[in-house]
Amino acid sequence: MNLRRAYAIFLRQIFLLRGSPTRLFQIFVWTLLDIVLWGFITQYLNSVAAAKFSFLPVFLGAVVLENFLTRVQQGVAVAFFEDVWSRNFLNVFASPLRVSEYLAGLVSTSVITSAVALVAMMLLAGAVFGLSLLSLGALLIPFLLILLLFGVALGIFATAVVLRFGPASEWFVWPIPMILAPFVGVFYPIATLPSWMQAVSWALPPSYVFEGLRGVVLEGRFSAGLLALGVALALTYVALAYGLFRLVYRTVIRRGLIARYSAETVS
Amino acid sequence: MVEAEAHILEVRGLKKAYGRVTAVDDVSFAVRGGEIVGLLGPNGAGKTTIINMILGVLEPSEGWIQIENRDLRKNKARLLARTNFAAVYAQMPGNLTVRQNLHIFGLIYGVKDLRQRIGEVLREFDLERFADTKCGVLSSGEQTRAGLAKALLSLPRLLLLDEPTASLDPSSARIMRSKIKAYGRQPGVGTLWTSHNMHEVSEVCDRVLFLSRGKLLLTGNPKTLPAEHGKGDLEELFIAIAREPLSVKQREHP
Numbered sequence: 001m002n003l004r005r006a007y008a009i010f011l012r013q014i015f016l017l018r019g020s021p022t023r024l025f026q027i028f029v030w031t032l033l034d035i036v037l038w039g040f041i042t043q044y045l046n047s048v049a050a051a052k053f054s055f056l057p058v059f060l061g062a063v064v065l066e067n068f069l070t071r072v073q074q075g076v077a078v079a080f081f082e083d084v085w086s087r088n089f090l091n092v093f094a095s096p097l098r099v100s101e102y103l104a105g106l107v108s109t110s111v112i113t114s115a116v117a118l119v120a121m122m123l124l125a126g127a128v129f130g131l132s133l134l135s136l137g138a139l140l141i142p143f144l145l146i147l148l149l150f151g152v153a154l155g156i157f158a159t160a161v162v163l164r165f166g167p168a169s170e171w172f173v174w175p176i177p178m179i180l181a182p183f184v185g186v187f188y189p190i191a192t193l194p195s196w197m198q199a200v201s202w203a204l205p206p207s208y209v210f211e212g213l214r215g216v217v218l219e220g221r222f223s224a225g226l227l228a229l230g231v232a233l234a235l236t237y238v239a240l241a242y243g244l245f246r247l248v249y250r251t252v253i254r255r256g257l258i259a260r261y262s263a264e265t266v267s
Numbered sequence: 268m269v270e271a272e273a274h275i276l277e278v279r280g281l282k283k284a285y286g287r288v289t290a291v292d293d294v295s296f297a298v299r300g301g302e303i304v305g306l307l308g309p310n311g312a313g314k315t316t317i318i319n320m321i322l323g324v325l326e327p328s329e330g331w332i333q334i335e336n337r338d339l340r341k342n343k344a345r346l347l348a349r350t351n352f353a354a355v356y357a358q359m360p361g362n363l364t365v366r367q368n369l370h371i372f373g374l375i376y377g378v379k380d381l382r383q384r385i386g387e388v389l390r391e392f393d394l395e396r397f398a399d400t401k402c403g404v405l406s407s408g409e410q411t412r413a414g415l416a417k418a419l420l421s422l423p424r425l426l427l428l429d430e431p432t433a434s435l436d437p438s439s440a441r442i443m444r445s446k447i448k449a450y451g452r453q454p455g456v457g458t459l460w461t462s463h464n465m466h467e468v469s470e471v472c473d474r475v476l477f478l479s480r481g482k483l484l485l486t487g488n489p490k491t492l493p494a495e496h497g498k499g500d501l502e503e504l505f506i507a508i509a510r511e512p513l514s515v516k517q518r519e520h521p
Contacts, residue, residue, distance in 0.1 A: 002344075008374035012360075015367045086360035091417075094322035094357075095375050096348035250326075256285070258324040259315075 001104065005097050009105020010112075013079050017113070026078075027113050028120050031067040035121050038063040039129040057217045060131050062186045062210055064121045069147040069154075069206055070177040071117045075110025076155025077162075077173045084167050093258050099249050103242065106159070107152050114151070118144075139216060142227045143209045149234035150205040156241035160248040166257075185210045205234040273336070275300050275425050275457025276321065280330035283316055283481075290316045292481040293330070298425070298457035303448065305468040305489060306461045308478035309509035314461045317478075318354070318427050321459070323347055334425055348377055353418035354429035358410050361403020365394055365413050368402060369420055376421035388416040391446060407434040415443060419450060426451060426458045432467060440464075444471055465502040475501075477508050484508060 017023050038060050045055045083092055092102065125131040133140060158173040165172075183197060184206040190198055201207040208230030215222050252258050276298040283291040291313040298304045306314050319325035321332055323343050332339040334346040359368040366385060373381040389395045392412040397405060402413055411434045418426060431447065432440040448471050451458035462468050468475060469489045477485040485492065485508070489501050498504040 002377075004377065005375050008371050011374065012363070012367075012371045015363055015371075020362075082360075082362075086362055087358075088360045090322075090324060090354070090357040091359065091372070092375075094319075094324045094347070094352060095372070096344040096377070097375050098344050253324060254326045256283075256316075256319070256325045259319045 001098070001100050002096075003104075005101040006104035006108065009079075009097070009102055010108045013082065013105075013109040016082060027071070027117050031071060031117050031121050032124055034063055034067055035060070035124050036128070039125065039131075043129065053218055056129060056131050057133075057135075058214055059187060060125055060129060061133055061136075061213060061217070064118070064125055064131075064133060065143060065147060065209060065213065066177070066181070066186050066206075067121060068114060068118050068144065069151045071114040072110050072148055072151025073154040073158065073177060074173070075113045076106050076152060077158045079106040079109045080155075080159040080162070081170065081173075084162065084170070089258050099246055100242075103156060103245065106155070110152070110155060111148070114148070136213075136216060139212070139222060142231060143212060146205045146209050146227070146230040146234045149231070149238050153234065153237035153241040156238070156245050160241065160245040163245070163252060164248045164257075180204060180206070183207070189214060203233070205230045205237065208233075273300055274298065274333070275302075275335060275455070276459065277333040277336070278317070278321070278330065279333075281317065281320060281327050281332065282329040283313075283320060283325065284328045290481050291320070291327075294478070294481075294483045295330075296476055296483065296486065298459055300455045300457055301452055302473050303451045303458040303460055303471055305472035305475040306459055306478065307465075307468060307475050307505060309505075311480075312478040313481040314478060315354075315356075315429055316481075318352070318429050318459070318461070321425075321427060322350070322352060348421070349423060350425040350427065351376065351418045351421050351423035352427035352429070353411075353414040353431050354427075355411070355431075355433045356429070358414055359402045359417055361401060364399050364401050365389070365405075365416070366398045368413070369417060372417050373420055378421050384420060384422075388420050391419070392416040392443075408436060408439055411435055412439070412443065415447070419447075424456055426456065428458065428460045430462055431460070432462070432464065440467070447471070465500070465505055469501050477505075479508050 042055045042059045045059070049055070083089055122133055136143070154176055158176060161172055162169050183201045184204050185193070185201060190201045190207055190211055193201060208226050212222050212227055274297045278297070279295045281291055281294040282289065294313070294317060296304070306317065308314055316325065320327050321339070323339060334350060337346055339346055363371070366389070369385045369388065370381065373385060378384050389398050392415055394409070394412055394416055397409060397413070402410060405413060411431070415431060418428070428447065432443055435443060444467060447458070450456065460468070460472060472489050474486065475489045475492065476483055487495065493500050493504045496504055498507060
């Protein structure tokens with residue numbers, strides 16, 4: 001891999017972010033609105049439920065982590081869409097740039113924007129609602145790692161679909177996190193779900209994060225084995241998504257869709 | 268005896284079919300160092316399809332492409348680093364400035380002393396005053412010049428130009444032609460140029476290839492080829508090929 005070429009893709013996104021307040025705004029706006037909404041919902045639940053535990057880390061902490069996953073996935077997708085929207089595919093792919101370098105550039109952009117959004121969420125949740133995810137200590141690292149890797153996998157998967165089916169399939173990218181949310185147990189234990197949904201849940205790496213979070217907060221325990229499984233699963237999804245993107249890329253080159261991307265099909 | 272320049276580009280038996288439709292059919296040609304070759308033909312003849320295959324964004328159904336005697340399929344990144352292109356349908360992103368775009372593409376193409384080289388092409392293509400202007404607000408002619416600056420930024424060994432002067436006024440087109448011509452005349456540089464401006468082709472190209480319906484019909488010197496086929500000039504020959512390709516083919520092979 002030529003890092004200079006991957007850096008070029010990263011730098012292009014930085015140039016775009018630097019020169020556009022609307023692009024910067026979209027990194028924060030939805031995530032911070034979610035924190036405000038769920039922060040107040042959590043405060044209300046704490047006041048009426050008289051539970052033995054605080055809903056704050058279980059609900060609001062989970063919302064921060066879920067939003068981080070969403071940001072990573074959409075960070076990759078939005079960086080890719082910049083090339084769709086500016087009709088830049090021919091310039092990008094008729095160059096020495098390799099698929100791995102292109103994706104590395106998109107992913108590194110997403111890592112930076114998602115990290116910025118995460119810090120903003122943690123600051124807001126801490127300042128307004130008194131939530132400190134840092135109290136999770138070193139456990140925060142595997143939690144974030146799993147979500148980062150799976151977000152990258154989802155982002156690459158989504159871009160592969162859009163690359164194959166054209167700009168009209170853009171709608172497909174946005175609801176992916178919402179489709180997964182019921183399965184990964186953001187707000188409730190996986191055991192709450194019917195057995196067929198539980199089978200799906202355990203195939204999704206974020207389930208290990210949200211189960212782990214509840215385990216630590218409510219029972220003061222966590223399973224290192226389950227977290228390791230979550231990391232391994234997330235890595236597997238990254239590899240599968242990368243393989244899918246390469247396969248789609250070969251298909252669009254064979255069918256001539258890069259050169260006629262807006263046509264969506266050459267038939 | 269002067270040794271002939273080596274092939275910069277060689278294409279053999281190139282074919283591209285989309286189902287039953289054959290866009291390019293058994294096309295073979297070569298471009299030598301220092302040579303500017305015109306790829307001519309009516310709309311839909313297959314010129315852009317050939318260029319896309321050479322740029323690696325379209326896989327040939329049959330045949331092979333070599334750049335500097337290396338197979339494109341096996342050495343794509345390496346060979347495309349030594350190739351560059353400009354086309355009216357592939358302008359640089361409008362949401363970045365000319366300088367930012369050149370910086371990005373300079374990194375992608377591995378340009379050495381990038382800042383200095385960007386300064387050189389900005390001067391060369393009279394773009395210094397637009398360096399910090401977003402490409403999207405440039406006039407079409409200025410965008411074309413920016414595209415040419417990007418094409419020459421990496422000092423490519425193989426230069427592919429798809430109607431490079433289509434959006435330029437006659438004065439700018441003449442200036443750009445002379446600059447590209449000077450670059451393309453260098454030993455070790457091969458240029459493939461498509462255009463519908465036959466005056467331009469006669470002025471710039473050493474050799475032309477006439478395509479019709481995906482097939483290569485004629486090849487020769489643009490200054491002598493019309494007379495060889497009983498036509499007054501290149502434009503007349505072009506029109507004859509566009510309207511009745513078989514008649515011209517028959518003249519060549521009676």
